[in-house]
Amino acid sequence: DGGITQSPKYLFRKEGQNVTLSCEQNLNHDAMYWYRQDPGQGLRLIYYSQIVNDFQKGDIAEGYSVSREKKESFPLTVTSAQKNPTAFYLCASSPDRHEQFFGPGTRLTVL
């Protein structure tokens, strides 16, 4: 089955730690995206990548980093510089301008 997988589903981080969220897709999509969702709010774009080895900052990139070494993979690192990282993180991919396909999300909690 084609789709997007995110792991882990739940992640707990101590203050000062970096953590990496995984996102993998087997849909052969060029574009991939990371969003942050806070309770009762919409999605905010963190980073996006239109092609392998290239990515751009979104609206709230500070404290986050990404890489795009393979078409299938777009991991997100939440660094210690991100002051309020507790949120629900969603990864998406897109074949074109028309729609995005979302993974199931990772819920990150800072202890």
Next chain:
Amino acid sequence: GNSVTQMEGPVTLSEEAFLTINCTYTATGYPSLFWYVQYPGEGLQLLLKATKADDKGSNKGFEATYRKETTSFHLEKGSVQVSDSAVYFCALSEWTGGFKTIFGAGTRLFVKA
């Protein structure tokens, strides 16, 4: 810049009631418009889309028409079910050196049996 505004929730309806969730947008050019649905603890799923003016998107009894003259894309369903309880997001796609999607804040729908 481009933006999407949708009605605040929560919206609470009884089963079989008529649903409307309003969505308006501001955009330069001719964006594609979307409705996504999110069930608790899950990612978003595309519900329907429209790619040009006067197009009507439809799926699972939901409909929305791309109205360029009023810059609107209101979501409607004639008879809601308890299983429709979810958060609904209106969105548009734009080109800014790459295609990005702008999402509205979401509208939570509760349907009572």
